[in-house]
Amino acid sequence: MDFDDRIPIYYQIKQYICQEIIVGHFKPEDKIPAVRQLALTLTVNVNTIQRALAELVNDGILESKRGRGNFVTADLKRLNEMKHSIVEEQLALVYDRLTDLQITPEEMVRDLTDYIDKRKGEKQND
């Protein structure tokens, strides 16, 4: 995995795992890969994985069972909240940043639409 070196790796791993849950690669109540396996896959140290997982356990996203593994929570409501808050966090980031640059909400929507069109245009050339 390629990390953004401006952001702590353990934080990006948290995001990665949430993402895998949201898109359904890790399902509710399912066991996720072992810490040593994740460390190999993501090419980071076990401690770094551990730190990310500990926070996700604390957030109620994962449950850890000693000797058995880490499991995605069965609490669907919690998972839904998680997805919603991640999306909202992203929107808040871009909204606040562009507001600071004196870009109006109307311009933001237009800029985003333009950007999407641009990306769609690029997709043709794949």
Add this chain to the structure above:
Amino acid sequence: MDFDDRIPIYYQIKQYICQEIIVGHFKPEDKIPAVRQLALTLTVNVNTIQRALAELVNDGILESKRGRGNFVTADLKRLNEMKHSIVEEQLALVYDRLTDLQITPEEMVRDLTDYIDKRKGEKQND
């Protein structure tokens, strides 16, 4: 100034200075505050200011004149590129992240519009 502790301070200072230029607080060819003054205002060390400024000089946004101060470039084209790339960087971030979460471009625009409405609603209660 309050910093996001997930991102290096010097990087956030770069963003802050670009922002002040874009919104017109620091104008082309104008002198920006002295490094020691910025350090006081932003409550960080001079070296941290220096690091941010050095990168902005390297980016062609500022010009440094020993014994006189740091000045915003007179190159309006460069400043325009800067603004454009910052906006695009923000849009790319949110686009990529939401795409990873299997949110379609159409949903993104709708989500952003909804979020804007929500923020406008909050504004009433200020």
Add this chain to the structure above:
DNA sequence: TATAGTGTAATAGTAAACTAATACACTAAT
């Protein structure tokens, strides 16, 4: 020419994230 204001450089020390390595504790299955 002396002085105040400026950018620049260098050194030392601190804190946090990360790595490396090892050991321990629990579970399940042979």
Add this chain to the structure above:
DNA sequence: ATTAGTGTATTAGTTTACTATTACACTATA
């Protein structure tokens, strides 16, 4: 009971961002 697979904890060391401090170099001006 042994063993393989798992989570957890600890210790030591590296790297990077940041701070603190001091010194130096240049500019403008009184």
